[in-house]
Amino acid sequence: MSALATPVRQSDAFDELAIDDARQLRNAFGSFATGVAIVTALSAGERIGATVSSFNSVSLAPPLVSFSIARNAKAFQAWESAPTFGVSILSTAQADLSTRFARSLGDKWTGVSLLPASRIDAPLVDGALMWFECEAYGRHDGGDHLILIGRVLAARRNCSANPAPLVFFGGAYRHLAPPRGSEFLTQDAMWLHGW
Numbered sequence: 001m002s003a004l005a006t007p008v009r010q011s012d013a014f015d016e017l018a019i020d021d022a023r024q025l026r027n028a029f030g031s032f033a034t035g036v037a038i039v040t041a042l043s044a045g046e047r048i049g050a051t052v053s054s055f056n057s058v059s060l061a062p063p064l065v066s067f068s069i070a071r072n073a074k075a076f077q078a079w080e081s082a083p084t085f086g087v088s089i090l091s092t093a094q095a096d097l098s099t100r101f102a103r104s105l106g107d108k109w110t111g112v113s114l115l116p117a118s119r120i121d122a123p124l125v126d127g128a129l130m131w132f133e134c135e136a137y138g139r140h141d142g143g144d145h146l147i148l149i150g151r152v153l154a155a156r157r158n159c160s161a162n163p164a165p166l167v168f169f170g171g172a173y174r175h176l177a178p179p180r181g182s183e184f185l186t187q188d189a190m191w192l193h194g195w
């Protein structure tokens, strides 16, 4: 039986969203829960930084990650040419920092505790769960965003941070709830067959 002939169950009630309506499309994309990261770089000696939920792992060999940056970001030109960048994966305690680095205007950096990177020339955000230091590997058109791919040169886990990640879902910050009894996964299952 071809895939096309497979009977399809009548779906439950649903809303058809207007994908040409930016608000509705944004809401639809927001149903994909993500973590939150602050990406940082140095451009002509100036620090640039932005909050992103588009951070993603891409490849294990070579080790690659990606994020996308809006073409209307104030620092867009700097992101187009940054040779290296840092990624700080935020913890639940860092929602305020996330909001601060999501504001185009105003000073993002005053009073922010930073760490030096080991392999690149960019500041990292103290207190994060995990840090990646990357060199630019590729830049690709992503419509009104630019997709940046970085090759990971170093990854450091924060041993002292509360390991709870900041989560972004439905346009709001969330915390992960601990698994309930019946949902508890064994150590084996936790990595979902290698993932």
Ligand SMILES: Cc1cc2nc3c(=O)[nH]c(=O)nc-3n(C[C@H](O)[C@H](O)[C@H](O)COP(=O)(O)O)c2cc1C
Binding pocket: 036, 049, 050, 051, 052, 053, 054, 055, 067, 068, 069, 070, 072, 073, 074, 075, 076, 098, 099, 101, 102, 103, 104, 105, 145, 168
């Ligand atoms: C939770 C969250 C996630 C975001 N994710 C992205 C993203 O993936 N890409 C992006 O370009 N902007 C994203 N933004 C918006 C940027 O952080 C914001 O536009 C930032 O100020 C850009 O910096 P700049 O304009 O100073 O260069 C996000 C904002 C929030 C609050």
